[in-house]
Amino acid sequence: MLRAPRLAAAVTELGRELVKAEIRRAQQQARTGDLDPVSIVDVVTAALPTAAVTLTRVLNASGVLLHTNLGRAPLSGAAVRALAEAAGTNDVELDLATGRRGRRGRGALDALRAAVPTAGDVHVVNNGAAALALAVTALGGPGRTVVIARGEMVEIGDGFRLPELLESTGTRLREVGTTNRVTAEDYARAIDESTAFVLKVHPSNFVVSGFTSSVPPADLRDLGVPLVVDIGSGLLTPHPALPDEPDMTTTLAAGADLVTSSGDKLLGGPQAGVLAGDAELVHRLRRHPLARALRVDKLTLAALEATLRGPRPPVVVGLEADPVALLARAERIAGRLHEAGVDARAVRSVAAVGGGGAPGVELPSAAVSLPESFADALRAGRPAVLGRVTEGRCLLDLRALPPGDDDELAALVLRVGALA
Structure with a gap:
């Protein structure tokens, strides 16, 4: 099984022991009759992680620049x-x-x-x-x-x-x-x-x-x-x-x-x-x-x-972001989602520094407002999206999110919307 072309590539990327453990798990399912043996490679490939690390990439749409649970400052x-x-x-x-x-x-x-x-x-x-x-x-x-x-x-x-x-x-x-x-x-x-x-x-x-x-x-x-x-x-x-x-x-x-x-x-x-x-x-x-x-x-x-x-690290870029530009980004994303049938709209919001810094400082920001149910679904995706729930709506605040992630954010929301 380890020499199967698709799994051999996974061994090179993820290591022999990790792949072997998934193979053994699938083989046991085949022995108990819960899996067709010809499907083992497909099942193992689907079960393997994309990288040899359990950390999951998260798009920070929480509106907190330095989110301790997300590893604080993202690197430049x-x-x-x-x-x-x-x-x-x-x-x-x-x-x-x-x-x-x-x-x-x-x-x-x-x-x-x-x-x-x-x-x-x-x-x-x-x-x-x-x-x-x-x-x-x-x-x-x-x-x-x-x-x-x-x-x-x-x-x-x-x-x-x-x-x-x-x-x-x-x-x-x-x-x-x-x-x-x-x-x-x-x-x-x-x-x-x-x-x-x-x-x-x-x-x-x-x-x-x-x-x-x-x-x-x-x-x-x-x-x-x-x-x-x-x-x-x-x-x-x-x-x-x-x-x-x-x-x-x-x-x-x-x-x-x-x-x-x-x-x-x-x-x-x-x-x-x-x-x-x-x-x-x-x-x-x-x-x-x-x-x-x-x-x-x-x-x-x-x-x-x-x-x-x-150059300026992302936290400084986020700190100095123009609220007008943030609202324009939110309007573009919300417009794209609305055209696809998602209940989305651009709203003004308030972001924070986070990480224990500048308590009480409010940073004018903008967000894409979605139905509350999107919050859990987006957080469960890969990559995950972390927003915040306010007054029954899921807000995806753009202050801490680089502009280069806007298209990916929209695609992840559309994927959740298609499954709703």
């Missing part, structure tokens, strides 16, 4: 090509001029330094939580304390709580202020000989409004201990669409000694943790034993460098 074409280049053997840690060991990730780190001009040095680990854990481990430890505002002790997703992450390093936390208000004097009074540093954490999608106060980094720069700021979403420089979102360049200029963030959110790159700041502090972190356990691989380095040096 330049980053995808960089992954292919890095997949083989390369000079990730080799100096081709001398033939000796080279500086690991030099291209990505050089690009990051250029993108954050206020940083003395930079480092990259495998995610945002790891960046903060490395900072606390290297600068804190048993017998040391980190001063942090009580209102910034947040849960970062999937049940992981920031206080537990920090305390797992052996460092004690000294909370200051109240849930809704903290002052510079609160921080100053809490500092003593055990203080490793002051930590400020951007609360991301957690917002307290009303009678509140917080302390900006500029007012914490002269307390006699390092100031570490976790900005969360990885915005490297200010963006006009997100005036209240902290960025790395400005935060360092305001007095932070070290800034940490994620790489797969507003930066628009692969999953990574970014650290930037005082050169001596970054060097201490880079040489700490834990840094080896948190080291990123060649694929992450390649995708990160291409994101930093290449």
